[in-house]
Structures are given as C-alpha cells and as structure tokens.
Amino acid sequence: MSGFIFALSIIVIGLLFGRGLRLLLDKGLFIESPNKMHQVLKRSTMTALLVINPIIILGAFWFVQLEDFRLVYIPILGALAIGLGGSLALLAGKFLKLENKQKGALFASGTFTNLGSFGALFCFVFFGEASLVFVALFRLFEDLLYYTVGFPISQSYGENKLKEQTVPLWKKIGTNPFIIMTLTAIIIGGSLNLSPWDRPEVYADLNSILVPIFTILLVVPTGFNLKVSKVKGFLKESFMIAGIKYLIVPVTVTFLALALGLKDIYDGIALKTVIILAAMPPGFTSLVPPQLFGLDQDLANSSWFVNTVLLILVLPVLYFITMIF
Numbered sequence: 001m002s003g004f005i006f007a008l009s010i011i012v013i014g015l016l017f018g019r020g021l022r023l024l025l026d027k028g029l030f031i032e033s034p035n036k037m038h039q040v041l042k043r044s045t046m047t048a049l050l051v052i053n054p055i056i057i058l059g060a061f062w063f064v065q066l067e068d069f070r071l072v073y074i075p076i077l078g079a080l081a082i083g084l085g086g087s088l089a090l091l092a093g094k095f096l097k098l099e100n101k102q103k104g105a106l107f108a109s110g111t112f113t114n115l116g117s118f119g120a121l122f123c124f125v126f127f128g129e130a131s132l133v134f135v136a137l138f139r140l141f142e143d144l145l146y147y148t149v150g151f152p153i154s155q156s157y158g159e160n161k162l163k164e165q166t167v168p169l170w171k172k173i174g175t176n177p178f179i180i181m182t183l184t185a186i187i188i189g190g191s192l193n194l195s196p197w198d199r200p201e202v203y204a205d206l207n208s209i210l211v212p213i214f215t216i217l218l219v220v221p222t223g224f225n226l227k228v229s230k231v232k233g234f235l236k237e238s239f240m241i242a243g244i245k246y247l248i249v250p251v252t253v254t255f256l257a258l259a260l261g262l263k264d265i266y267d268g269i270a271l272k273t274v275i276i277l278a279a280m281p282p283g284f285t286s287l288v289p290p291q292l293f294g295l296d297q298d299l300a301n302s303s304w305f306v307n308t309v310l311l312i313l314v315l316p317v318l319y320f321i322t323m324i325f
Contacts, residue, residue: 007125008315011118014216018223041221048217049178053116054185056210060132061189062199064266071137073260074274078115078138081253081278082145086111086153088244096237104157104295109241109303111150114283115139117218118311123273124211126319129204130266132211134273136186143179151289158293222284226305234299238306241282245307246314250279263325272322279318281307 018041025037089110093103113119115138123131192199254275257263262271282304290300 007122008312010121010212010215011219014219015223015226018220019226020223021220022224022226037224041224044217045221048214049116050181052210052214052217054181056120056132056207056214057136057182057185058189058192059199059203059207060129060136061186062192062203064130064133064193066133066190066193068265070261070265071270073257073262074134074137074270075140077253077257077260077274078277079141079145080256081138081249082111082113082142083149084252085113085244085249086150088248089241092237092240092244096240098237100157101159101294102237102296102299104154104293105290105297105300106237106241106303107157108150108154108286108289108295109282109300109307110244111154112146112283112286112288113142113245114280114308115142115277116283117215117222119277119280121211121215122276122315122318124207126276126322127269127272129207130269131273132207134266134270135277136182138274138277139182140186143176143182146285147176151292154289154295155293158289158295225284225287234302235306237299238303241303242307242310245281246279246310250275250318253278268325271325275322275325276318279314281311 021037021041086107087110089106090103092110093106098106115135120132120135123135254271257271257274262274265271284304286304287297287300289295290297
C-alpha cells in the first residue's frame with residue numbers, strides 16, 4: 001500500500017507543480033522571457049528520455065536473467081496493445097458517427113499510451129527493478145508504431161497536411177535519438193549481462209532514485225500543458241476510450257500473456273508488468289496529432305484528462321489483480 005501511495009503521490013505532485021508553473025506564467029510572472037519556461041521544460045523532457053531512461057534500462061538489463069525465449073512475446077504484446085487501442089478507437093468513432101476530425105482525435109487517444117512516466121513508475125514501485133526490463137521490452141516497438149502507423153493515420157483524418165518529407169521513413173526512424181538511445185541501452189545492458197562482470201550493487205540504489213526523477217521530469221511538463229476546457233462536452237467519447245484502455249485491451253493482452261506462459265517468467269513479474277502496461281491511459285503524445293493535423297483538440301484534451309483522472313480509481317484494481325497472480 002505504501003508503494004501505491006508513493007507512486008500516486010509522485011504523479012499528483014508533478015502534475016500540480018506543472019499546473020502551478022502554468023498559472024504563474026499566465027499571471028505574468030515570467031513576462032520578461034515567456035518562452036524560457038517552455039525551453040526549460042522541453043530540456044527536462046529531453047534529459048529524461050535521452051539520459052536518465054537509457055541509464056535505467058542499461059542497469060535493468062544488466063541485472064535480470066534473460067535466458068527464457070518467451071521474452072520475445074513481450075514486445076509483440078506491447079505492439080498489440082497499441083494497435084488494438086487505435087483500432088477499437090476508430091470503431092468507436094464510427095459507432096458514435098463522429099466527423100473525421102473527431103475520429104482522428106479519438107484514434108490518437110486510443111493509440112498513444114502513457115507507458116513511460118506512468119507505467120514505468122508503477123511497475124518499478126510495485127514489482128521492483130526487474131520489472132524495468134519487461135517495461136523496456138513491452139515498449140520496444142512503441143516509437144516505431146507511432147511514426148509508421150499512429151501519425152500517418154491521424155493525419156489522414158485531419159485538415160492540415162504536413163509538407164512532403166524528402167527523408168525516407170526508414171531513415172527518419174533509424175536516426176531518431178529516442179529509438180537509438182533505447183536500443184543502445186538494451187544492447188549494452190544485455191551484453192554486460194552475458195559478460196563475467198557483475199553489476200555494482202550501488203546501481204540498484206541509483207535506479208531507485210532515477211525512476212522517480214524520470215517520472216517527475218515527464219509529468220511536470222504534462223501538468224504545465226494540461227488543458228481541461230470543454231471536458232463536459234466529450235464525456236461520452238472519453239468514457240468510450242476508458243472502456244478500451246482499461247477493459248478491452250488489458251483483458252485481451254492479459255489472456256494472451258497467460259496463454260504464452262509469461263506467468264512463469266521471473267516469479268510472475270513479466271506477466272504483472274504486462275498487465276499494468278496494457279492498462280495505461282492516453283499519453284500526452286496523444287495531444288500532438290490534433291495540434292499538427294487540425295483534429296478536434298477539445299476531444300483529445302478531454303479524453304486525456306478524464307482517463308488520467310480515472311487512473312486513480314483503476315490503479316488500485318490493477319494492483320489487486322496483479323497480487324492475485
């Protein structure tokens with residue numbers, strides 16, 4: 001229970017702090033350099049993703065035993081969770097008879113998931129450092145799917161079209177710093193795992209500090225950019241996404257994970273990690289396609305806000321379910 005309260009407190013404090021910074025900015029506290037705060041928060045996000053996260057992943061892969069061939073199923077389940085969320089969101093948009101810009105926003109909300117700042121923290125606090133390996137594996141195809149599927153489909157429903165890109169998609173993905181740093185950390189950590197060198201004991205203490213810091217650096221900008229306008233006008237759509245994110249996707253992925261034998265890997269931590277990650281709400285990235293492509297931003301903002309708030313109610317249920325396994 002203390003772990004649950006700690007994880008929730010990190011997120012609530014981070015969101016409130018970010019929101020407080022926004023209110024101060026709106027009141028003119030940073031009037032001399034209004035863009036400075038945006039730059040600071042952007043740098044904090046880049047630091048979290050390109051520096052802290054690779055260090056966490058490297059240490060986790062150095063620590064956990066990786067002999068079980070069934071680990072290859074975890075990235076597939078992660079891709080399935082992302083794809084299923086987006087597909088069901090499109091079906092929901094059709095069922096609700098939404099116009100294209102609203103369907104696109106709903107698709108983005110169903111596709112782009114909060115696996116990083118929320119999912120990684122919950123898994124670490126609930127199940128320990130070993131779970132971070134399974135988090136990284138679950139997210140292995142995340143950016144690839146976002147760039148090759150998420151953004152293009154969102155764009156197809158939008159009013160605004162981006163200029164033609166002369167850089168091939170494969171090159172754009174292959175030079176993406178987030179993908180490069182994550183894969184590099186996995187390769188180095190896995191190689192050290194197979195080497196005769198034991199990981200220094202201090203690394204466990206280091207990760208126990210870095211994981212909360214990583215979450216805070218991502219959550220504060222989220223609170224800063226939080227928009228809750230016109231939430232009441234899109235409650236039906238928001239709860240439709242909740243049904244997809246918190247019920248259909250996790251139930252489907254959990255059933256498959258059980259069938260594939262993940263319960264037997266690392267004392268069940270692999271399965272528990274998959275259950276938590278499959279039930280995460282829309283990520284802040286889900287608000288990006290509506291801004292880029294002229295989709296319904298109010299719908300996207302409402303869905304993000306409602307489902308993030310609902311996570312407070314869903315998280316204890318998820319924790320109880322994982323304790324059963």
